[in-house]
Amino acid sequence: MSIRVEGVSKRYGAFVALDDVSLEVPAGSLTALLGPSGGGKSTLLRVVAGLEQPDAGRVLIGDADATATPARQRGVGFVFQHYAAFKHMTVRDNVGFGLKIRKRPKAEVRERVGELLALVQLDGFAERYPSQLSGGQRQRMALARALAVEPEVLLLDEPFGALDATVRKQLRAWLRRLHDEVEVTTVFVTHDQEEAMEVAEQIVVLNTGRVEQVGTPRDLYERPANEFVMSFIGPVDRLGEAWVRPHDVDIGIDPVGGGSEGMIDRVVHLGFEVRVELTLEHGRSLWVQTTREVAAELELAPGQIVWVRPQRTTSFNGSKGEGVTA
Amino acid sequence: MGRLAARGVALSYLALLVGVPVGLVFYRAFEKGAGHLWESITTPEAQHAFWLTCVMVAIAVPLNTVFGVLCGLVLVRQRFRGRALLSAAIDLPFAVSPVVIGLALILVYGNRGWLGGWLTQHGIQVIFAPLGMVLATIFVSLPFVVREVVPVLRELGTDQEQAATTLGATPLQSFLRITLPAIRWGVAYGVVLTTARALGEFGAVSVVSGKLAGRTETLTLQVEERFQAFDVTGAYAAAVVLALMALVTLLAMNAIKPKEAS
Numbered sequence: 001m002s003i004r005v006e007g008v009s010k011r012y013g014a015f016v017a018l019d020d021v022s023l024e025v026p027a028g029s030l031t032a033l034l035g036p037s038g039g040g041k042s043t044l045l046r047v048v049a050g051l052e053q054p055d056a057g058r059v060l061i062g063d064a065d066a067t068a069t070p071a072r073q074r075g076v077g078f079v080f081q082h083y084a085a086f087k088h089m090t091v092r093d094n095v096g097f098g099l100k101i102r103k104r105p106k107a108e109v110r111e112r113v114g115e116l117l118a119l120v121q122l123d124g125f126a127e128r129y130p131s132q133l134s135g136g137q138r139q140r141m142a143l144a145r146a147l148a149v150e151p152e153v154l155l156l157d158e159p160f161g162a163l164d165a166t167v168r169k170q171l172r173a174w175l176r177r178l179h180d181e182v183e184v185t186t187v188f189v190t191h192d193q194e195e196a197m198e199v200a201e202q203i204v205v206l207n208t209g210r211v212e213q214v215g216t217p218r219d220l221y222e223r224p225a226n227e228f229v230m231s232f233i234g235p236v237d238r239l240g241e242a243w244v245r246p247h248d249v250d251i252g253i254d255p256v257g258g259g260s261e262g263m264i265d266r267v268v269h270l271g272f273e274v275r276v277e278l279t280l281e282h283g284r285s286l287w288v289q290t291t292r293e294v295a296a297e298l299e300l301a302p303g304q305i306v307w308v309r310p311q312r313t314t315s316f317n318g319s320k321g322e323g324v325t326a
Numbered sequence: 327m328g329r330l331a332a333r334g335v336a337l338s339y340l341a342l343l344v345g346v347p348v349g350l351v352f353y354r355a356f357e358k359g360a361g362h363l364w365e366s367i368t369t370p371e372a373q374h375a376f377w378l379t380c381v382m383v384a385i386a387v388p389l390n391t392v393f394g395v396l397c398g399l400v401l402v403r404q405r406f407r408g409r410a411l412l413s414a415a416i417d418l419p420f421a422v423s424p425v426v427i428g429l430a431l432i433l434v435y436g437n438r439g440w441l442g443g444w445l446t447q448h449g450i451q452v453i454f455a456p457l458g459m460v461l462a463t464i465f466v467s468l469p470f471v472v473r474e475v476v477p478v479l480r481e482l483g484t485d486q487e488q489a490a491t492t493l494g495a496t497p498l499q500s501f502l503r504i505t506l507p508a509i510r511w512g513v514a515y516g517v518v519l520t521t522a523r524a525l526g527e528f529g530a531v532s533v534v535s536g537k538l539a540g541r542t543e544t545l546t547l548q549v550e551e552r553f554q555a556f557d558v559t560g561a562y563a564a565a566v567v568l569a570l571m572a573l574v575t576l577l578a579m580n581a582i583k584p585k586e587a588s
Contacts, residue, residue, distance in 0.1 A: 051488055071491045078492040084485035088507045097503075098493035142489075149493055 001062040001075075001152040001185055002027040003048060008057030010043055010209075017043040018054070019209035025153075025187055025202070030179045032200035033189045036232070040209040041189045045155050048187070050074045061152055077146030077184070081158040083138040085130035091117070091141050092126040098149035116144040119178070136167040147182065156188035160195065172199050193233045197221070205229050227316050237286055242313035246289035250309045251276065253298055259309035262286065267300050276300055278308065348569065355562035366563040371540045375548040376567060378456065379525060382544060386463040386524045391517055394471025395509075401472070402479040419468050427465050428533025431458060435534075454536030459544065462530035467523040471516030478512035479505075518579040522572055545571075 003025040010018040018040045025031045033041035046052040048059055050071030058067045066074050086094050092113050093100075099109045117123050120140040130138055139159060146154060159175070160168040176199050179186050190196050196203050197217040205212040205220065205228070213225040224230035227243065235246050255261070262278035265285075274295040276288045288308060290300075300306070355363055366372065401413055419427065435442045435452035445452055452458040486508065490500040506513075528546040535542040537551060545568045552561040 049492060051492070071488075072494045072496065074492075076492055078489065080485050080489060082485060084489040086486055086489070086504060086508075088510075097490065097495075101490075101494045101499060145489070145493065 002060075003153055003185060003187065004058075004060040005044070005048065006058045006060070008044070008047055008054045008059065010040075010047060010052060010054050016209045018047070021057070021206075021209070021211055023204060023211060023214070025185060027185050028183050029201050030176070030186045030199065031188075031202045031204060032196035033187060033204050033206055034193060034196040034232075035191065035206035035212075037191055038208075039206045041191075041206045042157050043209075044206065045157050045187060045189050048153070049076045049078050049155050051078070075149075075152040077149065077151030077154040079139070079142050079146050079154070079156040079159050081161045083130070083135075083142045083162075085133075085138050085142060087130050090127050090129055091122060091133070094130065094141055095144045095148050097145060102149065112148060113144075116148055119147070119181070120144040134167075135163045136171055139163065139171065143178075147184070151184060153185040153187065154182075156186070158189050158191070161190075168195070175199055197233070203233075205232065207232070224314065230314060230316070235289065239286060239310055239313060240284075242310075242315045244286075244310045244313045246275070246287050248311045248313075249286070249288045250311060251288050251290055251294065251298070251300075252307050252309075254307065256307050256309050259307045261305060261307055264300060264302050264304045264306060266302055267295065269295075274300070276306075278306070280308075351562050351565050351569065355559065355566040358559055362559065363563050363566070366557075366560045367567055371543065372548065372564065372567075374540050375543045375545045375564065378459075378542075379544045379546075379568075379571070381456065382460060382463045382527075382531075383521055383524045385460050386467050387517060387520050389464055390468050390520050391471050391513065393468070394516055394520075395475055395506075395513060397472045398475035398479050398509075399505075401476055403484070416469050416472050419466050424462075424466055424527065424529030424531075425533055428462055428530040431462055431465070431530070431534050435461070453534050454538070454542060456542060458534040459531045459542060462534050463524045463527050466527050466530050467520045470519040470523060471513060474512045474516035474519065475509055478509045482508050514579060514582060518575055521575045525568060525571055525575070 003023075005021055005023040008018050008021045009016075021040070021044060023044075033044060035041045043052060047054050048061075050059075050066070050069060054067070058065055060066060061074060061076070086097065089097070095116050096109045096113045099112060104112075113126070114123075117126055120143055122137060122140055122144065125133065125137065125141075130141065133141065139162075143156075143159075156175075160171050163171065172195055175186075175188075188199070200217065202214065203217055203220055204214050207228055213220060213229045215223070220229055220233050224233065230236055230243050236243055237246055238244070250256075250259075252259075260280050262280040264276055264278055266277040268275040268277070269292070272292055274290050274292055276290060276295070278286050278288065280286055286308065294300075298306070367376075397412075397416060401409065401416075432439060432453055434440045435445065435458060437443065437446055437453070439453075442452060450457070452461065482505070486504050487500045490504045491497075495503065526546060527544075528550070531544060532547055532550070535544070535547060537543060537547055539548075539551060543551065545564050549561050549564045549568070552558075552564060
């Protein structure tokens with residue numbers, strides 16, 4: 001089922017959480033709502049789920065207007081950041097909750113729960129309580145619980161936000177695979193651009209309650225609509241009026257036309273990547289991303305004078321202007 | 327050494343202030359033999375007092391439990407003007423002396439009271455009758471469930487209920503299957519405290535009861551009445567019955583305590 005959001009606004013007192021947001025999520029897609037905290041992404045997700053009522057605007061799920069439909073009838077699966085596990089129930093009862101509410105026969109519930117636990121790789125954990133599971137396992141249980149009622153759309157609110165870095169990485173890859181298997185329209189909220197780029201087919205960048213840009217991860221990275229998107233997605237630095245990606249800057253010992261001279265302040269080795277921090281003429285600073293090989297070949301070290309030349313820069317005419325890449 | 331000393335102080339404190347007096351009550355009650363004790367707690371007045379005490383508990387505890395959970399939900403989940411006032415009002419029975427509560431009830435329900443005149447005309451006697459005693463018991467035992475439930479509800483948050491909602495649960499289903507089980511130990515503890523308070527209430531009930539033996543006398547009132555009448559053994563016997571009822575309540579609480587790790 002596709003999701004359409006039309007002109008949705010939501011205020012909390014004087015705070016504008018969503019400001020006339022419109023959005024289209026194609027059926028079967030995997031979409032990320034990306035933005036800084038307080039940008040409105042969780043509120044938007046909760047409005048789609050029916051957990052919050054918008055002050056204005058409409059939410060359509062499939063072709064039906066769901067704005068007035070209560071959350072429990074929207075056919076939406078929702079996964080919370082802090083799992084929202086039913087602590088007094090076993091994993092089996094957690095996953096089977098939606099089916100029991102729907103008064104499905106016991107045998108059917110049992111069978112379906114078994115399938116889902118296999119899907120989220122929790123077979124053998126059915127009789128445990130949530131307190132006996134790790135964070136990652138709890139979140140997988142919550143996902144199985146949401147999928148049990150065969151939702152039209154699956155919404156995940158910072159699903160990996162409370163997990164440690166390693167588990168996060170595993171679950172991202174796993175969510176990606178799961179989506180290919182289950183084929184349910186999925187929207188997840190994240191403030192981690194890497195997570196959004198890695199998992200989503202479509203990214204919606206939200207900031208201060210507005211949609212800044214919608215596009216594929218590559219679109220956003222290569223053709224950011226404005227300075228906010230440029231600076232939020234991927235590493236970026238300023239070179240005068242223009243924006244430049246640190247990996248789009250050539251670094252060398254010899255003077256080059258169109259380049260500028262600078263002195264190395266610091267060289268940071270991050271494995272394959274080497275980060276070079278420079279001071280240019282007029283005291284402006286810049287950082288450049290290069291590889292271990294280049295750094296070794298040029299013998300980059302603090303105090304050294306080098307020449308840098310950007311391969312491409314991006315400028316915006318005002319904050320709303322279209323980006324011009326040169 | 328320090329730990330031993332601390333433990334010693336705690337135990338002696340308890341023994342001196344709680345253990346010895348309670349122990350003595352039991353000792354004195356049995357002093358003239360179990361037969362005498364049995365006689366003294368099976369007189370018609372004593373049986374009636376036992377029964378009436380049970381009635382007080384049976385009415386006040388369920389009412390205050392339902393009201394307490396409801397009030398807890400309102401206090402934790404809703405933001406409205408006068409919320410602080412409601413919260414303070416719930417604590418009032420803690421702050422006000424039971425005697426004052428009894429007098430206040432007379433002001434409202436007494437023959438010349440605010441509502442009492444009208445009620446008497448319609449044949450409803452509140453003061454010097456069990457009804458007034460029930461009201462007094464409800465009043466004094468009102469805050470316990472609320473105060474136990476509020477922190478548990480606060481800690482619970484609304485995530486689990488929202489999850490239940492998205493899974494198709496109606497508000498009632500979500501309350502019965504998620505909220506209530508999640509707060510059940512808080513409720514249980516509140517019920518135990520309410521029961522203990524209702525069993526032991528003396529002041530407020532004493533004021534509104536009129537202390538008519540065999541009619542408006544609960545066990546606590548009977549303890550006092552017998553004591554005043556120099557029936558010391560009888561007073562201790564009634565006290566033992568009260569203490570045993572309280573003990574049963576505590577044991578019931580322990581029996582249902584959480585088994586799974588939280």
